[in-house]
Amino acid sequence: MNFRPTIVAFLCNWCAYTGADLAGTSRLKYAPNIRIIRIMCSGRIDPTFVLKAFQQGADGVLICGCHPGDCHYQEGNYKCLRRFKLLQKYIAQMGIEKERLQLEWISASEGKQFSELVNNMTKTMLTLGPSKIKSSLEVEYIK
Amino acid sequence: MEEPRIGVYVCWCGTNIAKMVDVEAVTTEVGKLPNVVLAKNYKYMCSDPGQELIIKDIKGHNLNRVIVAACSPRIHELTFRNAVEKAGINPYLFEMANIREQDSWVHTDRTEATTKAIDLVIAAVRRVLYHEPLEKRSVSVDPATLVIGGGISGMMASLEIANAGKKVYLIEKTDHLGGHVVKFDLTFPHLSSAKQMMRPILQRVENHPNIEVFLQTEIHEVTGYVGNFKTTLRNKDNEGTELKFGNIIAAVGLKPFDPSKIEEYGYGKFPDVITSMEFEDMLGTGKILTKYGKEPRNIAIIHCVGSRNKKYHEYCSRTCCMAALKFVHQIRAALPSTNIFEIYADMRAYGKGHEEFYAMTTHKQIMFLMYDQQERLPVIRQANRSDDCNMIIEMDEKLSGLPIEVPVDMVILMVNMEAHENVKDVVHAIGVSLCGNQFFIEKHPKLDPVATTTAGVYIVGTCQGPKDIPDSVAQARAAAARILATIEGGTVPVEVTTSFVNEKLCCGCQTCISVCPYSAISFNEIKKVSEVNEVLCKGCGTCGSACPTGAIKCKHFTDLQILSEIEGIMSMSY
Ligand code: FES
Numbered sequence: 218m219n220f221r222p223t224i225v226a227f228l229c230n231w232c233a234y235t236g237a238d239l240a241g242t243s244r245l246k247y248a249p250n251i252r253i254i255r256i257m258c259s260g261r262i263d264p265t266f267v268l269k270a271f272q273q274g275a276d277g278v279l280i281c282g283c284h285p286g287d288c289h290y291q292e293g294n295y296k297c298l299r300r301f302k303l304l305q306k307y308i309a310q311m312g313i314e315k316e317r318l319q320l321e322w323i324s325a326s327e328g329k330q331f332s333e334l335v336n337n338m339t340k341t342m343l344t345l346g347p348s349k350i351k352s353s354l355e356v357e358y359i360k
Numbered sequence: 361m362e363e364p365r366i367g368v369y370v371c372w373c374g375t376n377i378a379k380m381v382d383v384e385a386v387t388t389e390v391g392k393l394p395n396v397v398l399a400k401n402y403k404y405m406c407s408d409p410g411q412e413l414i415i416k417d418i419k420g421h422n423l424n425r426v427i428v429a430a431c432s433p434r435i436h437e438l439t440f441r442n443a444v445e446k447a448g449i450n451p452y453l454f455e456m457a458n459i460r461e462q463d464s465w466v467h468t469d470r471t472e473a474t475t476k477a478i479d480l481v482i483a484a485v486r487r488v489l490y491h492e493p494l495e496k497r498s499v500s501v502d503p504a505t506l507v508i509g510g511g512i513s514g515m516m517a518s519l520e521i522a523n524a525g526k527k528v529y530l531i532e533k534t535d536h537l538g539g540h541v542v543k544f545d546l547t548f549p550h551l552s553s554a555k556q557m558m559r560p561i562l563q564r565v566e567n568h569p570n571i572e573v574f575l576q577t578e579i580h581e582v583t584g585y586v587g588n589f590k591t592t593l594r595n596k597d598n599e600g601t602e603l604k605f606g607n608i609i610a611a612v613g614l615k616p617f618d619p620s621k622i623e624e625y626g627y628g629k630f631p632d633v634i635t636s637m638e639f640e641d642m643l644g645t646g647k648i649l650t651k652y653g654k655e656p657r658n659i660a661i662i663h664c665v666g667s668r669n670k671k672y673h674e675y676c677s678r679t680c681c682m683a684a685l686k687f688v689h690q691i692r693a694a695l696p697s698t699n700i701f702e703i704y705a706d707m708r709a710y711g712k713g714h715e716e717f718y719a720m721t722t723h724k725q726i727m728f729l730m731y732d733q734q735e736r737l738p739v740i741r742q743a744n745r746s747d748d749c750n751m752i753i754e755m756d757e758k759l760s761g762l763p764i765e766v767p768v769d770m771v772i773l774m775v776n777m778e779a780h781e782n783v784k785d786v787v788h789a790i791g792v793s794l795c796g797n798q799f800f801i802e803k804h805p806k807l808d809p810v811a812t813t814t815a816g817v818y819i820v821g822t823c824q825g826p827k828d829i830p831d832s833v834a835q836a837r838a839a840a841a842r843i844l845a846t847i848e849g850g851t852v853p854v855e856v857t858t859s860f861v862n863e864k865l866c867c868g869c870q871t872c873i874s875v876c877p878y879s880a881i882s883f884n885e886i887k888k889v890s891e892v893n894e895v896l897c898k899g900c901g902t903c904g905s906a907c908p909t910g911a912i913k914c915k916h917f918t919d920l921q922i923l924s925e926i927e928g929i930m931s932m933s934y
Contacts, residue, residue: 221933223930223933225926225929225930230434231793231813235434235793237461237462238432238434238461238462240466241460241461241462241465241466242465244465244466245466246466249463249469249473249476250472250476252476252480252483252929252930253458253462254483254929255433255458256901256917257899257914257917258902260900260901261900261901261914262905263904263905263919263922264905265919265923266922266923269923269926269927270926273926273927273929273930275930286784287793289791289793289900290877290898290902291877293877293902296902296905296906325793325794325795325801326794326795326796326797327796332466
């Protein structure tokens with residue numbers, strides 16, 4: 218079967234989720250393999266969320282928050298950025314390519330940017346192939 | 361906990377969802393899940409019969425959890441929360457799956473979109489299993505209101521509130537009240553005097569016992585929450601003055617576009633190329649004269665300057681067409697034999713009495729010349745000595761299809777209305793968002809155009825988008841009415857999705873205290889644990905992700921809820 222990468226995305230309610238909604242209202246089209254989870258602020262991203270998504274078989278994890286300076290809660294996105302840097306290093310040690318975890322800022326008006334982002338990330342996942350964790354999960358399923 | 365009994369409702373949204381998502385398949389698939397007592401689909405879940413359906417099922421089937429898969433929760437979460445509450449279920453035992461904005465509208469493959477919808481609903485089912493009822497909380501409302509911006513919108517809102525006997529603090533950045541309108545000569549479409557209209561309003565605002573005006577003052581930071589905001593003024597006259605208020609109205613307006621950015625028009629180079637605002641000033645002096653002190657024999661009015669053009673602003677500024685027609689009447693009255701050229705891109709006469717005003721203006725012996733905003737802008741150049749005019753406008757006249765030259769002595773540029781450079785400062789101070797055009801975003805584009813997503817903060821006038829005087833005033837008075845209603849009510853509901861510390865798990869490391877942006881967490885020295893002040897907490901959840909022991913629970917966004925959502929969200933991918 219053709220490889221269909223799965224991306225789990227965490228979007229903050231105020232900017233990114235609104236931006237993703239705008240992509241919809243503007244009827245922009247993007248790859249269907251993304252699954253969006255709404256959180257109030259990117260600062261809520263607990264490392265376990267990201268690891269859990271990989272563990273469940275996500276090929277990529279995307280975090281989107283408000284642009285620097287625009288966080289609805291002042292500075293949650295800065296905290297997210299710091300955690301993201303550490304997390305990228307951490308997953309690399311576990312054998313997950315760091316490109317599989319991405320962080321982008323999307324404002325409430327950036328529906329177009331969001332749709333492009335999803336398409337680009339999907340492309341990256343296609344070149345990387347299935348994540349190792351996912352492959353091993355699949356083996357288990359076959360057994 | 362009682363055994364979860366979940367009802368799932370999949371909305372067709374007419375054809376909006378049903379066209380791209382096989383709602384029947386989604387219903388069947390999720391109907392198989394454990395704890396899902398029933399799964400149904402219906403044309404319009406948000407309609408009255410749709411909501412009735414939920415209410416009836418909750419009672420008839422003893423449901424204690426409800427999921428609606430439909431549009432974005434940003435649109436109808438509240439609608440459905442209210443519906444389930446009517447049937448006696450705590451509104452937080454409800455969850456929405458966004459299968460329209462983030463599924464049917466953005467995908468083109470029906471199978472993929474259906475798979476995704478199933479995944480999203482399964483995730484919602486997994487999540488809702490761990491939802492907990494949350495009790496509503498409310499706080500008292502300080503009866504004072506802060507109004508930022510002393511233009512017509514800000515003043516009208518202030519008067520409305522003050523007349524009802526409530527205190528208003530009116531903050532104005534410049535040294536005078538009245539905004540742009542006070543500088544206008546006449547208003548359209550009735551050609552009545554703006555100054556005469558404004559004079560009594562200004563007097564009432566300045567002398568009103570309930571309105572305190574602060575000129576040359578800007579707002580830098582607002583703390584607190586709905587019902588109980590606070591700010592400290594920081595300018596020289598009122599340094600350190602502390603204001604307390606329950607609601608905020610932003611009426612910061614817009615500013616005229618700087619046309620020197622458009623090379624074709626030579627603004628700044630030719631002294632007799634002026635902006636509409638400068639022409640208003642000139643009208644105020646009672647004389648229309650060129651920079652050489654002569655009466656212009658040819659005047660051109662160019663529309664859409666900086667508007668409806670991707671290079672500058674894509675949006676329509678809405679008021680300039682009518683203002684341009686208004687100028688025709690004023691010029692004609694003052695200079696009966698001057699040639700007037702209306703150089704327009706499209707004539708927009710959408711408002712009450714506007715089309716009639718346009719028709720009336722066409723009888724004023726003027727020449728309408730059309731240009732194509734997307735193809736080529738008119739170009740203004742210096743006339744030769746031998747020419748009988750000051751400047752020449754070269755343009756491709758669209759209706760005739762001919763390149764023509766228009767002799768002019770004065771050009772009025774109908775400039776766009778755009779956001780102030782420092783609008784971001786206000787936005788950050790009061791916690792609202794801007795759209796791509798730097799206009800303040802309203803809570804709901806149709807059903808709630810005066811409130812914002814921040815409780816207690818309202819937006820009125822042009823800062824929400826270009827509009828004329830009646831629209832601005834309508835919005836201002838609407839916001840005032842909303843605020844008066846909350847003051848009258850005495851209390852307002854506040855965020856209940858705050859954080860909570862489980863004292864048994866807290867190790868006292870105080871990491872949460874260092875990450876909280878609202879100083880809502882403090883350390884209890886006796887118990888040696890952190891404590892959250894739920895009134896200050898806004899529920900961002902940053903503490904929850906920083907807590908090393910999992911002692912902090914972010915209500916409605918708990919680790920368990922989110923992790924189960926993740927577990928469900930890829931169900932169909934294998
Ligand atoms: S609210 Fe968007 S990142 Fe904090």
